[in-house]
Amino acid sequence: MPLLKKESAVKSSQAPLAPVGGRLCMRSRNSGASATNASNQAAQRRLSFGLGPQVQRQPDSSGSAAAAPSYRDCTESITGVSDANEQLEAARIRARDFVQAAIAALGKTPTAGSVLATALARHFVDPTEEQRVQIRATYRQMLPAFRVPNFICNRQNICGDFQAGWLADDDLIHVCPLFWALDRTCQAIVLVHEAAHDAGINVSGPHPFGRGTATYPAGNKPPPDGETPATRMENADAYGFFAAHIWRSGDTGKSCR
Numbered sequence: 209m210p211l212l213k214k215e216s217a218v219k220s221s222q223a224p225l226a227p228v229g230g231r232l233c234m235r236s237r238n239s240g241a242s243a244t245n246a247s248n249q250a251a252q253r254r255l256s257f258g259l260g261p262q263v264q265r266q267p268d269s270s271g272s273a274a275a276a277p278s279y280r281d282c283t284e285s286i287t288g289v290s291d292a293n294e295q296l297e298a299a300r301i302r303a304r305d306f307v308q309a310a311i312a313a314l315g316k317t318p319t320a321g322s323v324l325a326t327a328l329a330r331h332f333v334d335p336t337e338e339q340r341v342q343i344r345a346t347y348r349q350m351l352p353a354f355r356v357p358n359f360i361c362n363r364q365n366i367c368g369d370f371q372a373g374w375l376a377d378d379d380l381i382h383v384c385p386l387f388w389a390l391d392r393t394c395q396a397i398v399l400v401h402e403a404a405h406d407a408g409i410n411v412s413g414p415h416p417f418g419r420g421t422a423t424y425p426a427g428n429k430p431p432p433d434g435e436t437p438a439t440r441m442e443n444a445d446a447y448g449f450f451a452a453h454i455w456r457s458g459d460t461g462k463s464c465r
């Protein structure tokens with residue numbers, strides 16, 4: 209559900225990701241708390257040369273002969289990779305699959321020891337039935353975010369330390385060069401994270417610490433004291449990692465940073 213009226217895509221194209229007064233909900237590679245406004249621009253600049261590890265791309269095993277769409281501004285000169293359209297298409301489909309798996313799973317009652325029960329405990333801190341209904345509704349609201357025209361690629365010099373971001377000003381999901389260094393699972397998790405913002409999660413207030421921090425540890429660790437269903441339901445990372453956990457029938461050990 210778009211929160212703001214879409215503005216001209218041409219106008220937004222390659223605009224700075226953190227305009228003054230603009231609302232930015234991004235996933236940062238370097239720290240749990242991501243920037244929510246222009247105040248981190250200096251830090252972004254300092255870190256802007258910190259390219260992530262290059263991950264060997266796996267060949268697309270889908271066997272599909274269909275050509276990837278041409279995503280907005282996802283050219284080699286902007287993204288720095290020659291297969292941005294193919295990667296983004298595969299990640300978009302995987303992310304949508306993650307969300308659909310989460311919607312299906314959340315229609316069931318978790319039984320003790322099940323993947324669903326484990327995933328609910330780890331990512332949403334054992335939500336009540338009413339909260340599970342809310343979480344499922346949020347995932348449903350995310351589905352329209354996975355339309356091809358909802359994505360745009362940005363250059364490294366305006367992305368800084370960010371993998372991707374949802375920008376309220378243009379209501380688009382911006383994909384940054386650090387995204388291309390992630391593996392398919394993490395790329396899809398990042399897109400679900402941004403789709404959660406697009407669906408209205410954590411669009412005001414500070415950006416919570418994400419996966420791989422003391423607040424939301426990676427791996428087989430329970431949520432620390434202070435984390436509640438309410439805090440995780442406002443944490444975009446929880447939607448990404450929960451959905452991946454369900455689709456894969458197991459948590460990823462990665463923090464995707």
Ligand SMILES: [Zn+2]
Pocket residue numbers: 233234235242401405415444
């Ligand atoms: Zn975010």
